[in-house]
Amino acid sequence: MITLYEFALSGNCHKVRLMLLLLGLQYQSVAVNGGEQQQKSESFIAMNPFGQVPVLTDGEVVIRDSQAILVYLARQYGDEQWLPNDAALLAQCIAWLSTAANELAAGPNRLRLHFKFGRTINLDESRQVAANLLQVLQNRLANHSYLATDHIIVADIAIYPYIALAPEGMIDIEAYPAITAWLSRIQALPGYIGMPGMWQSQKERLS
Ligand SMILES: N[C@@H](CCC(=O)N[C@@H](CS)C(=O)NCC(=O)O)C(=O)O
Incomplete structure (x- = not known):
């Protein structure tokens, strides 16, 4: 079990x-x-x-x-769909897992800890890290459906929650349309589950 x-x-x-x-x-x-x-x-x-x-x-x-x-x-x-065997693609995947543990944690996650739970943080630094990360994501997703390749892999799952929760860190996620389109794609997957505080696609809001 x-x-x-x-x-x-x-x-x-x-x-x-x-x-x-x-x-x-x-x-x-x-x-x-x-x-x-x-x-x-x-x-x-x-x-x-x-x-x-x-x-x-x-x-x-x-x-x-x-x-x-x-x-x-x-x-x-899972099958290979979730964790690539190809060396170059696996490296792309690990790069995004690393981003989840670094920039995502130091930016959007830390801002949420501050605004939702009252954690003392360096606000300017966290906002700068978050803004930079969001721009990188927006640029990547403007031309791609998912972060590392043309379908969802573990990299997307690692990044997803704290981006969907970004509004709780006082981040205007709607300013990044390619990111909200990616959030919507994930929210439409069979088996998807959200949590309170997440940005929701219109479909999710209506369901
Ligand atoms: N790198 C770890 C970070 C885990 C982490 O920060 N966990 C938090 C909750 S999100 C925690 O347990 N905080 C309580 C504590 O540190 O005492 C991971 O990705 O699992």
């Missing part, structure tokens, strides 16, 4: 939820109590020494880090 240890309001956890559902996988969710710092308990640290969610277990396999979990699920349960 697959088990996901998660916070309900975490975009990193949402990546994993979305991937599990797009792959049609059954799993059990364990809500980690962040208010009580359960992620820092001895038993949790045994699964993730950084004391963070998400963590996914699958039998004896224990994986920390949302990007790593996406790669595991794609390789273990």
Whole structure:
């Protein structure tokens, strides 16, 4: 049985939820109590020494880090569509996973932590990182349907939640039409699940 240890309001956890559902996988969710710092308990640290969610277990396999979990699920349960075998394409995919852990975390994610949860941040720096990232995404998606290739792969799932949640970080996502078109494409996928606070396509709003 697959088990996901998660916070309900975490975009990193949402990546994993979305991937599990797009792959049609059954799993059990364990809500980690962040208010009580359960992620820092001895038993949790045994699964993730950084004391963070998400963590996914699958039998004896224990994986920390949302990007790593996406790669595991794609390789273990998905077809090549989700995680390319081709060396150049795989490198493109890893580049976007790296962007998820770096620019996305330091920009849109950090702005959301500030405006939604009151975290103290360097506002100017986070806004600059976010603006730069959004322009890179807009430029790429102006000519492509997805980030790394012509169909969805784990790279898109890794970037998706914190871009869809960008309005909670006071980012005007509608100013980037190629990005909202990409968000809409993902929201139209069979098995798609959203979370509160995400930008929604008109179709999603009406459903
Ligand atoms: N690189 C990690 C980051 C994980 C992360 O930042 N988790 C946050 C929730 S989104 C967390 O557990 N925060 C609580 C803490 O650090 O104590 C990933 O992608 O999974």
